[in-house]
Amino acid sequence: MDAVPAAxxxxxxxxxxxxxxRAGLVAxxxxxxxxxGYLDAKLTDITKAAGCATGSFYTYFANKEEVFAAVLExxxxxxxxxxxxxxxxxxxxxxxxEASNRxxxxxxxxxxxxxxxxxxxxxxxxxxxxxxxxxADAFVRRNAAGIxxxxxxxIAAAAVDPMLASRALSGMVSRLAYATFVGQESDGDGxxxxxxxxxxxTLLWANALQFQPPNN
Amino acid sequence: MDAVPAAxxxxxxxxxxxxxxRAGLVAxxxxxxxxxGYLDAKLTDITKAAGCATGSFYTYFANKEEVFAAVLExxxxxxxxxxxxxxxxxxxxxxxxEASNRxxxxxxxxxxxxxxxxxxxxxxxxxxxxxxxxxADAFVRRNAAGIxxxxxxxIAAAAVDPMLASRALSGMVSRLAYATFVGQESDGDGxxxxxxxxxxxTLLWANALQFQPPNN
Amino acid sequence: MDAVPAAxxxxxxxxxxxxxxRAGLVAxxxxxxxxxGYLDAKLTDITKAAGCATGSFYTYFANKEEVFAAVLExxxxxxxxxxxxxxxxxxxxxxxxEASNRxxxxxxxxxxxxxxxxxxxxxxxxxxxxxxxxxADAFVRRNAAGIxxxxxxxIAAAAVDPMLASRALSGMVSRLAYATFVGQESDGDGxxxxxxxxxxxTLLWANALQFQPPNN
Amino acid sequence: MDAVPAAxxxxxxxxxxxxxxRAGLVAxxxxxxxxxGYLDAKLTDITKAAGCATGSFYTYFANKEEVFAAVLExxxxxxxxxxxxxxxxxxxxxxxxEASNRxxxxxxxxxxxxxxxxxxxxxxxxxxxxxxxxxADAFVRRNAAGIxxxxxxxIAAAAVDPMLASRALSGMVSRLAYATFVGQESDGDGxxxxxxxxxxxTLLWANALQFQPPNN
DNA sequence: GATGAATGAGGATTCATTCAT
DNA sequence: CATGAATGAATCCTCATTCAT
Numbered sequence: 001m002d003a004v005p006a007a008x009x010x011x012x013x014x015x016x017x018x019x020x021x022r023a024g025l026v027a028x029x030x031x032x033x034x035x036x037g038y039l040d041a042k043l044t045d046i047t048k049a050a051g052c053a054t055g056s057f058y059t060y061f062a063n064k065e066e067v068f069a070a071v072l073e074x075x076x077x078x079x080x081x082x083x084x085x086x087x088x089x090x091x092x093x094x095x096x097x098e099a100s101n102r103x104x105x106x107x108x109x110x111x112x113x114x115x116x117x118x119x120x121x122x123x124x125x126x127x128x129x130x131x132x133x134x135x136a137d138a139f140v141r142r143n144a145a146g147i148x149x150x151x152x153x154x155i156a157a158a159a160v161d162p163m164l165a166s167r168a169l170s171g172m173v174s175r176l177a178y179a180t181f182v183g184q185e186s187d188g189d190g191x192x193x194x195x196x197x198x199x200x201x202t203l204l205w206a207n208a209l210q211f212q213p214p215n216n
Numbered sequence: 217m218d219a220v221p222a223a224x225x226x227x228x229x230x231x232x233x234x235x236x237x238r239a240g241l242v243a244x245x246x247x248x249x250x251x252x253g254y255l256d257a258k259l260t261d262i263t264k265a266a267g268c269a270t271g272s273f274y275t276y277f278a279n280k281e282e283v284f285a286a287v288l289e290x291x292x293x294x295x296x297x298x299x300x301x302x303x304x305x306x307x308x309x310x311x312x313x314e315a316s317n318r319x320x321x322x323x324x325x326x327x328x329x330x331x332x333x334x335x336x337x338x339x340x341x342x343x344x345x346x347x348x349x350x351x352a353d354a355f356v357r358r359n360a361a362g363i364x365x366x367x368x369x370x371i372a373a374a375a376v377d378p379m380l381a382s383r384a385l386s387g388m389v390s391r392l393a394y395a396t397f398v399g400q401e402s403d404g405d406g407x408x409x410x411x412x413x414x415x416x417x418t419l420l421w422a423n424a425l426q427f428q429p430p431n432n
Numbered sequence: 433m434d435a436v437p438a439a440x441x442x443x444x445x446x447x448x449x450x451x452x453x454r455a456g457l458v459a460x461x462x463x464x465x466x467x468x469g470y471l472d473a474k475l476t477d478i479t480k481a482a483g484c485a486t487g488s489f490y491t492y493f494a495n496k497e498e499v500f501a502a503v504l505e506x507x508x509x510x511x512x513x514x515x516x517x518x519x520x521x522x523x524x525x526x527x528x529x530e531a532s533n534r535x536x537x538x539x540x541x542x543x544x545x546x547x548x549x550x551x552x553x554x555x556x557x558x559x560x561x562x563x564x565x566x567x568a569d570a571f572v573r574r575n576a577a578g579i580x581x582x583x584x585x586x587i588a589a590a591a592v593d594p595m596l597a598s599r600a601l602s603g604m605v606s607r608l609a610y611a612t613f614v615g616q617e618s619d620g621d622g623x624x625x626x627x628x629x630x631x632x633x634t635l636l637w638a639n640a641l642q643f644q645p646p647n648n
Numbered sequence: 649m650d651a652v653p654a655a656x657x658x659x660x661x662x663x664x665x666x667x668x669x670r671a672g673l674v675a676x677x678x679x680x681x682x683x684x685g686y687l688d689a690k691l692t693d694i695t696k697a698a699g700c701a702t703g704s705f706y707t708y709f710a711n712k713e714e715v716f717a718a719v720l721e722x723x724x725x726x727x728x729x730x731x732x733x734x735x736x737x738x739x740x741x742x743x744x745x746e747a748s749n750r751x752x753x754x755x756x757x758x759x760x761x762x763x764x765x766x767x768x769x770x771x772x773x774x775x776x777x778x779x780x781x782x783x784a785d786a787f788v789r790r791n792a793a794g795i796x797x798x799x800x801x802x803i804a805a806a807a808v809d810p811m812l813a814s815r816a817l818s819g820m821v822s823r824l825a826y827a828t829f830v831g832q833e834s835d836g837d838g839x840x841x842x843x844x845x846x847x848x849x850t851l852l853w854a855n856a857l858q859f860q861p862p863n864n
Numbered sequence: 865g866a867t868g869a870a871t872g873a874g875g876a877t878t879c880a881t882t883c884a885t
Numbered sequence: 886c887a888t889g890a891a892t893g894a895a896t897c898c899t900c901a902t903t904c905a906t
Binding site for chain 4 (some may be wrong): 869
């Protein structure tokens with residue numbers, strides 16, 4: 001589920017050589033994309049960086065979108081953010097929330113360049129716009145479920161629609177992640193240190209939902 | 217202040233005719249941009265839409281960026297969001313916050329297409345990236361000042377760095393605005409009705425900062 | 433005689449204001465041509481430099497060639513080189529030759545930029561190519577007549593066709609003038625000092641024709 | 649040494665087909681340049697003449713300058729003028745001089761169109777202006793060395809600075825070559841026959857330096 | 865599978881010249 | 886006479902994609 005777009009079940013290379021070439025292209029593509037941006041990346045730059053001929057590209061991909069999809073796919077596992085799926089744990093909800101936020105922000109930071117790239121591509125290619133929307137939506141839904149659960153258990157006291165609240169709060173986190181890790185531009189600091197980030201975001205989130213102290 | 221980029225003090229047309237042509241071009245540009253997106257907009261489409269010759273475009277603008285800057289400039293007043301600058305009013309802080317959020321979201325909704333466009337252009341043109349960053353920063357700072365004020369007055373009880381909190385909460389609002397008004401994509405509703413939006417966002421914000429009930 | 437081309441008897445301005453505008457345009461044109469070169473000079477730069485409207489240009493000139501012709505015409509008097517027309521003077525032929533060369537080189541030096549311009553325009557516009565050829569030819573013929581005269585009088589002993597010799601020797605001088613005063617490029621010295629130039633050129637010329645010492 | 653400009657070590661085609669196409673483009677370019685002149689030559693005319701697509705041009709050259717450089721390069725060997733480098737031969741200096749002049753003029757005549765083209769391009773493109781200057785300078789220096797040698801050996805009696813004399817006399821020859829072979833313009837003859845040219849130029853040169861009869 | 869040359873549609877940009885005011 | 890906005894033909898150059906070797 002959540003398949004990367006533009007990947008029409010092209011059979012993976014049969015030969016070992018083929019696999020190597022394809023892998024080289026994907027790696028080169030990621031490098032070139034991160035260096036030049038998606039739009040300014042030329043297919044020939046990618047093949048040049050991969051050390052193979054222009055034509056070889058088309059043995060494995062139909063176009064730029066497809067390589068980008070492959071790059072994304074390759075990074076997916078790492079980008080999978082745990083979310084708040086396990087909020088109804090025996091653990092302290094606040095701690096769970098904090099762990100979730102930390103995991104999300106860490107993953108974002110690790111793949112910051114790629115996330116920035118995805119943002120760029122989404123502005124340009126409808127398929128990736130949809131892809132991004134799907135991912136965001138999954139994240140939002142997971143968090144919405146968590147919120148609803150906390151509300152039911154009386155831990156989140158705020159009387160808000162879980163879905164809308166999740167949209168707002170999940171957005172708050174992802175926005176901050178983008179601003180901090182991608183849009184650094186020049187500043188140098190701009191963003192507080194990582195732990196402060198996690199702590200603040202978690203606190204705001206918990207406050208917003210009016211987390212109640214565990215009653216026991 | 218907060219000048220739109222790529223606008224190197226090109227003298228405005230001296231003649232009435234010139235002013236009319238220029239205005240026509242800006243209007244046409246906005247239409248074409250909103251219809252085709254920034255990247256797919258052809259200069260000739262703009263002149264065609266404006267009903268003038270290709271060359272006339274270059275009487276007023278050096279390139280696409282410059283017209284886009286002009287489009288932006290023309291929309292600036294309306295996009296000016298009041299912010300929370302007057303939080304320390306005699307009014308109820310919660311009401312002030314709500315008014316501020318409503319104003320922001322209304323302005324965003326009114327200029328949704330343009331905001332989407334700006335997002336797109338920012339991904340492509342560093343000057344507009346900087347411009348967007350400047351605007352966002354101004355918004356964040358204003359809100360940070362408001363938060364600090366509320367903290368001093370004991371109304372906002374949460375022990376958070378005002379700047380970071382503002383970054384997070386301002387981001388929450390703008391992100392939601394973008395998702396709601398620009399990224400509607402397909403779903404018919406997707407977003408709750410406008411008033412619910414305002415109410416929820418305001419509630420989450422106030423909760424996050426632990427607004428205290430007015431003591432009287 | 434020796435009319436500058438592209439000057440189709442356009443009536444000079446009737447009004448005083450007109451005369452002033454025209455003069456301003458010619459002066460501005462010379463400045464712009466010398467600064468940007470003929471090809472890169474834009475008509476609008478000229479009008480801008482002259483401080484008048486684009487359209488005004490066409491009140492006095494039909495195109496770039498015509499202004500350039502006017503610029504040339506205005507400089508003609510100064511560029512008129514005395515030549516060797518008076519070689520059969522009572523004066524010492526060597527002294528006459530030297531005076532002639534000095535005069536030519538001085539005139540060239542004074543109008544070096546313009547001469548370079550003319551060279552450039554001649555490469556581009558057939559009319560000015562012809563003009564330059566006419567001027568060169570006149571110079572050559574005058575010198576050829578001088579040479580023939582000296583030969584008849586037994587002063588120039590070399591048995592050469594006067595016309596061909598003049599072509600060679602006149603070319604020698606003008607070439608050196610161009611190389612020295614126009615094509616300096618970078619060197620800094622490149623050319624010996626002016627008097628050495630005159631002396632050497634004169635000596636070579638006299639030697640080439642085997643000037644005989646005055647027999648008396 | 650004496651590299652043609654604008655040729656940034658673009659690797660020559662790897663394939664035979666590539667070499668053929670490139671060669672075809674260079675040949676076509678020369679034809680078009682000679683037909684239309686450098687400035688009026690359109691890139692598409694060149695590809696059309698070469699029978700290939702517009703884009704193929706850019707596989708081998710970045711722009712007009714680069715093809716022109718290639719055309720020049722291809723003609724270099726033939727344009728290499730022997731000069732007077734071997735004046736201190738056992739041969740009769742006069743004969744050596746004459747041979748040198750003949751060789752120079754023959755090479756010039758063979759490549760007259762190209763020389764004219766170079767003159768034109770030099771007026772327009774600084775890189776080629778420098779190139780022309782370099783070539784001219786090499787020629788001048790070689791001849792200056794020859795003159796100095798003759799002076800030392802007492803053959804050239806004229807008391808002139810060898811460098812300046814070479815500048816003048818080399819210029820005389822090249823100027824005459826240009827006037828004769830390139831600037832023919834209209835006149836049917838204009839220039840005497842080739843042998844007369846060689847003889848006259850040689851005589852004037854030898855006289856100018858006051859060649860002494862071999863003493864034996 | 866790999867190679868890399870060939871393709872060519874498509875769009876931005878320039879600037880001399882006109883002409884209504 | 887002066888003004889300056891409007892015109893639009895004309896070219897350069899890019900680069901994703903194909904295909905013969």
